[in-house]
Amino acid sequence: MTQPHILIAGGGIGGLALALSLHQLGVRCTVYEQVRALKPLGVGINIQPNAVRELFDLGLTPAQLDKIGVPAREWALVGQKGQEIYAEPRGTDAGYRWPQYAAHRGQLHMLLYQTLVDRAGPEAVQLGAKISGYSILPEGGVTATINHTDGSHSIVEGTLLIGADGIHSAVRAQMHPHQPPIHWGGALMWRGTSRAKPVRTGSSFVGLGDHRQRMVIYPISAPDADGFATINWIAEVTLDETEARKSGWYKPAQLSDFAHHFDGWTYDWLDVPALLRGASEIYENPMIDRDPV
Ligand SMILES: Cc1cc2nc3c(=O)[nH]c(=O)nc-3n(C[C@H](O)[C@H](O)[C@H](O)COP(=O)(O)OP(=O)(O)OC[C@H]3O[C@@H](n4cnc5c(N)ncnc54)[C@H](O)[C@@H]3O)c2cc1C
Incomplete structure (x- = not known):
């Protein structure tokens, strides 16, 4: 039997974290990302303790997360006159075994990307490769059509295709053609x-x-x-x-x-x-x- 090969549409936080998990399990996968170069876009994002646990399980360290963010200690609601309405501790201060991190979204994205490339090799992330559609094969498996930024197209075959291509997902649009618009x-x-x-x-x-x-x-x-x-x-x-x-x-x-x-x-x-x-x-x-x- 041939080894499974998972195709992932989208190299955002979801697609890259999934690829790191599959690599850790020994399952071959390729991420197809539409942009030509990933850049550290975005500002703050909060990574809750359950997600931090996953990052630690993937082998990322507290020292790496400390470079892109800071453990969050409190969540507070304050009225427009500056008066406290409600506050509660977060992360380890709230008794979780894992911290909550307030991090820079772009730097988290780059950390996941660099970690994947270091572990699985640069070919694990195909840049400038937009998945425009897929076909399910009668004998099992799937093919995906890739539009490259140079204008060419290619077809790749995989065991599964996972749509991690964000809120404007092309995979989802094909899978659920009657979904209402954003x-x-x-x-x-x-x-x-x-x-x-x-x-x-x-x-x-x-x-x-x-x-x-x-x-x-x-x-x-x-x-x-x-x-x-x-x-x-x-x-x-x-x-x-x-x-x-x-x-x-x-x-x-x-x-x-x-x-x-x-x-x-x-x-x-x-x-x-x-x-x-x-x-x-x-x-x-x-x-x-x-x-x-
Ligand atoms: C540029 C950007 C900045 C953001 N900034 C913040 C922020 O500051 N704070 C915050 O809380 N959240 C932010 N978010 C949202 C947050 O990062 C995501 O909602 C969350 O991480 C979910 O990630 P995702 O991987 O599901 O989707 P996304 O992060 O949206 O990633 C989807 C990826 O798929 C790629 N893609 C889309 N269509 C295709 C296709 N057909 N084929 C191949 N690739 C495709 C996109 O280029 C993108 O890289 C931002 C998202 C983006 C895209």
Whole structure:
């Protein structure tokens, strides 16, 4: 019997983590990723203890995660006047056996990519290779059609094809052709990072504001010798679909687009306007969603 070969559509966090798991099990797999070069895109992401356990089981170490993030210690909800509403510990402070990490999404992505290439070889991730469709073979197995960035096409055969190709998944669209389109998630977000001193525990995820406008703020690095860390923030306003402007995923944005929503959000423990002004880059993201199949 020939060895199984798993085809994975998409080299995001999901596709690369899956490939690392298959490699660990000794199952051959190839990731097909549409972009020509993976780049460390994104800002903060929280990796919950159950996911950190998986990363540790894959052989990633706390020292590696400490380079891309920081263990989260607290989750706190704060009202617009700066008053605490609710707070609870997170990660090992909450009794889990594994920490929760607040990390840089792009650096986590690069860590998974580099680890896979180191272990399985560069041929395990085919870049500039977009899966446009598949056929299930009558005798078992599957073929996938790959569109390469040079304009050529190829067909690959595998035991299984796993769609890890994100919210606009081509695999899912073929598998579930009658799914409804992506829908508006109710909010427009501006995301960025600034160098600032962490608040509260020093590693708190703070949700600040109300249902109309709110901030999410948390550090994604340990503080430097002067006490400054990279602080991830999301500034978010609720908009219904008719109010929502045409917005692209990861559109660069200006402070003047949104900072006025947070004028006066200054407390003795946090200065939101100053945090926003300290941003190196800002991106506008619409909150969009898809119904489960
Ligand atoms: C650019 C980017 C930035 C993000 N930033 C943040 C952030 O800052 N904070 C946060 O919490 N979450 C962020 N996310 C979302 C978060 O990373 C993902 O929702 C989550 O990790 C799920 O990952 P995934 O692997 O399922 O999908 P994704 O991360 O969306 O990855 C899907 C991958 O598949 C590739 N792909 C798509 N279609 C095809 C195809 N037909 N053939 C081959 N390849 C294909 C895409 O290029 C992409 O690399 C970001 C996602 C992206 C894509």
